[in-house]
Amino acid sequence: MQEQPDAPFSPGLTARVELTVTDADTAQAVGSGDVPVLGTPRVLALAEAATVAATATRMPPGGTTVGLRVELDHTAPTPVGRTVVAQATLTGVDGRRLRFEVAVTDGGQTVAQGRVERVLVDRQRFVERAGAAS
Structure with missing residues (x-):
């Protein structure tokens, strides 16, 4: 991916978000398994939150990003009470x-x-199109 000269975003933007794991974040609670550790859907949500945070300060008026593609390897368990940190770095535009x-x-x-790909959209048009699809 190449950077666009007039794009509001450029590679290198970063953000981090934290989550202290509670019972509500476990695989048992979110329905992704039957063990009392951080569930993969919550890991994914945290990773996406970090990508949103990375673009927040440069978001053009009326704009937002939506998820397009995710590749995520969840390789180790995290018990309730531990704090996890998601770090996202914009690598391509x-x-x-x-x-x-x-x-x-x-x-x-x-x-x-892993990797997360998002697309910059006009928020109002996106919501209107989503409503028309239902």
Whole structure:
């Protein structure tokens, strides 16, 4: 992906978000398994939240990003009470498409990593189109 000269976003933007794991975040609670550890859907939501945060300060008026593609390896369990940190880095811009590398860590251990692709859209048009589809 190449950076667009007039794009509001450029590679290198980063953000991090934290989550202290509660019972509501477990695989048992979110329906993705039967173990009392951080569920993969919550890991994914945290990773996406970091990508949203990375673009927030440069978002054009009326704009937003929506998820397009995710590749995520969730490789280690995190018990209730631990704090995980998701870090997202914008690595590529191709027109309205934004590609991020994401990593989620628990202390010094990487518990998940992958890539998230998002697309810049006009918020109002997107919501209107979504409503027309129903």
